[in-house]
Amino acid sequence: MKIKDLDTIAVLGLGLLGGSVGMAVNRGLGRVVRMGYSHRAITRKKALEAGAVDAICDSAAEAVKKAQLVVLASPIGTFEALMHEIKHSLLKDAVVTDVGSTKRLPVRWARKILGSKVRFLGSHPMAGSEQRGVEFARADLFDEALCIITPTAQTKKETLELVEDFWRELGMRVSTMSPIMHDRVLARISHLPHVLAAALVNCSDAEQLLLCGKGFLDTTRIASGPPGIWCDILMTNAGNTAVAIGRLIKELQRMEKALVQGDDKAITKMLSEAQAKRNDLVEKKMIRKELPA
Amino acid sequence: MKIKDLDTIAVLGLGLLGGSVGMAVNRGLGRVVRMGYSHRAITRKKALEAGAVDAICDSAAEAVKKAQLVVLASPIGTFEALMHEIKHSLLKDAVVTDVGSTKRLPVRWARKILGSKVRFLGSHPMAGSEQRGVEFARADLFDEALCIITPTAQTKKETLELVEDFWRELGMRVSTMSPIMHDRVLARISHLPHVLAAALVNCSDAEQLLLCGKGFLDTTRIASGPPGIWCDILMTNAGNTAVAIGRLIKELQRMEKALVQGDDKAITKMLSEAQAKRNDLVEKKMIRKELPA
Numbered sequence: 409m410k411i412k413d414l415d416t417i418a419v420l421g422l423g424l425l426g427g428s429v430g431m432a433v434n435r436g437l438g439r440v441v442r443m444g445y446s447h448r449a450i451t452r453k454k455a456l457e458a459g460a461v462d463a464i465c466d467s468a469a470e471a472v473k474k475a476q477l478v479v480l481a482s483p484i485g486t487f488e489a490l491m492h493e494i495k496h497s498l499l500k501d502a503v504v505t506d507v508g509s510t511k512r513l514p515v516r517w518a519r520k521i522l523g524s525k526v527r528f529l530g531s532h533p534m535a536g537s538e539q540r541g542v543e544f545a546r547a548d549l550f551d552e553a554l555c556i557i558t559p560t561a562q563t564k565k566e567t568l569e570l571v572e573d574f575w576r577e578l579g580m581r582v583s584t585m586s587p588i589m590h591d592r593v594l595a596r597i598s599h600l601p602h603v604l605a606a607a608l609v610n611c612s613d614a615e616q617l618l619l620c621g622k623g624f625l626d627t628t629r630i631a632s633g634p635p636g637i638w639c640d641i642l643m644t645n646a647g648n649t650a651v652a653i654g655r656l657i658k659e660l661q662r663m664e665k666a667l668v669q670g671d672d673k674a675i676t677k678m679l680s681e682a683q684a685k686r687n688d689l690v691e692k693k694m695i696r697k698e699l700p701a
Numbered sequence: 702m703k704i705k706d707l708d709t710i711a712v713l714g715l716g717l718l719g720g721s722v723g724m725a726v727n728r729g730l731g732r733v734v735r736m737g738y739s740h741r742a743i744t745r746k747k748a749l750e751a752g753a754v755d756a757i758c759d760s761a762a763e764a765v766k767k768a769q770l771v772v773l774a775s776p777i778g779t780f781e782a783l784m785h786e787i788k789h790s791l792l793k794d795a796v797v798t799d800v801g802s803t804k805r806l807p808v809r810w811a812r813k814i815l816g817s818k819v820r821f822l823g824s825h826p827m828a829g830s831e832q833r834g835v836e837f838a839r840a841d842l843f844d845e846a847l848c849i850i851t852p853t854a855q856t857k858k859e860t861l862e863l864v865e866d867f868w869r870e871l872g873m874r875v876s877t878m879s880p881i882m883h884d885r886v887l888a889r890i891s892h893l894p895h896v897l898a899a900a901l902v903n904c905s906d907a908e909q910l911l912l913c914g915k916g917f918l919d920t921t922r923i924a925s926g927p928p929g930i931w932c933d934i935l936m937t938n939a940g941n942t943a944v945a946i947g948r949l950i951k952e953l954q955r956m957e958k959a960l961v962q963g964d965d966k967a968i969t970k971m972l973s974e975a976q977a978k979r980n981d982l983v984e985k986k987m988i989r990k991e992l993p994a
Contacts, residue, residue: 534912534914535914553914554912554914556912583912593909593912596904596905596906596909597905597909597910597912597913597914597917598913598914598916598917600901601901601916601917601920601921602916603953603956604897604901604920604953605920605975606956606971606972606975606976607949607952607953607956607971607975608893608894608897608949608952609974609975609978609979610952610971610974610975610978611889611945611948611949611951611952612889612890612978613889614978614981614982616886616889616890617890617978617982618982618985618986619827619847619849619876619886619890620890620891620982621827621828621846621847621890621891623891623894623895623922623923624890624891624894625982625983625986625992626919626920626922626923627894627897627898627919627920627921627922627923628894628920628975628979629916629919629920630916630919630920631972631975631976631979632976632979632980632983633972633976634976635969635972635973635975635976636969638972639965639968639969639972642960642968643960643963643965643968646960646961646963647960649960650957650960650961652904653953653954653956653957653960654957655904656900656901656904656953657950657953657954657957658904659900659901659903659904660896660897660900660946660949660950660953661946661950663896663899663900663946664943664946664947664950667935667936667939667940667942667943667946668939668943670936670939672932672936675932675935675936676928676929676932678899678900678903679899679924679928679931679932680928681899681902681903682898682899682900682902682903682921682924682928683899683924683925683926683927683928685902685903685905685907685910686902686921686924686925687925688907689907689910689911689913689918690918690925692911693911693918699918
């Protein structure tokens, strides 16, 4: 199956990401029929009204029946149940992917539940916001953002190409990585910052916070993300995230020590390193056009 | 001295903040003559060309001679030397204030160096950005932002009123607090987030960071601030900041423990508390019009 031959997809889960997948497919792959499913009737209705899908089904099994490509776009904590629900209804050659923020467990679940014959390939489109729900979905959500795809030794070349082409048609840049490496890297660049933002809010006094400026609000923005979804993400990447927290605590203790000792050279060094490293990152992202110049 | 009688001010230090003070005075208090001083000749030239001041002097002592109000706007680490330099040139009733990010030490230095007869009152206009230099200065930098003023038992009512009115004329909301309380609160809402942002950058791998999304960039934005200035801030509030770091480490350890134990209830509780607290903060800031609705 090549992307040009794709005629039907199923999107299971119609929130911000699932709804945006539907809209972006409509924009980039207009001929493809989009079947949708959400476990909530009101969401199914909203998604249809918003034009996120062409048709809705009352069950996930029904939605996947004619789909050559199935996208799991519900919270990661529902994946196992969803896989059980659809496994007997999938087309023989259907490709299944997902939008989950961790990849090691979804890939393992797929192998166990769907079996090795089903072509599952994990995806992590790194787009979104702290907003939730199909009402925030939009066709350009994925534009210029990165999608990490996590093939394994079992992944067929044809499956990899289809999933890569799919996300590219939705406007994304695509990168591949093993599921294990993905989770290790994401613990550092995404899950740790989330934990940190929440911890910073939690250890502050609400009255004092009213005096805060833009710096505090930016530093903690991601703490406004949905707790349930983030709990699932952290639970499915607990080991790596705990290691990352330990590493950060060591770094904070270095600063604590320098402050107590009045070691201005050490403080300046740490701040200078961080500044140079972040400025370098921003510059590289501008060159790659991932950030406006 | 009332604000309406003010005819000359001196701004010592002509970077982002000093330059913006000059421009905002021109906008809000157009009749007031603005004398300026920077230790760098090139900055003096730029500030004059940018219209940040009406005249420049080669020394701080010269700049303050006719000023009824003197604003120290150089990095906090230069305050002691600057106070020594101007103390014999100040007008008898001159009021001296500053824009430093910590207040306990500047207030103490002023009492020690300028003496109790000079009317020093600490100010902390909470505006700025990670950018530096008079080239980024603008008349509206302070609009709608908060200025914390830190009177002590020695502060004259007339001095307090003048300084309050001054910042209000520059577009700011004004709040008062003791220097000690100011530093304790700011450690939590400003200095800790800065340390945290730097630590997060420092404990990340540069290659891996290239995969990061908007969340990481927002969380670490303030780490791009000038290291020298921030070292001064942290050094002059070392005790409070060290305590705040310790408090944050405890919070991170709670999360680390919950992850290792797979305690999803505890994780969800921490994330939910943070989300609710931050959303509440954002809502209150919108009601106060400190954030766009």
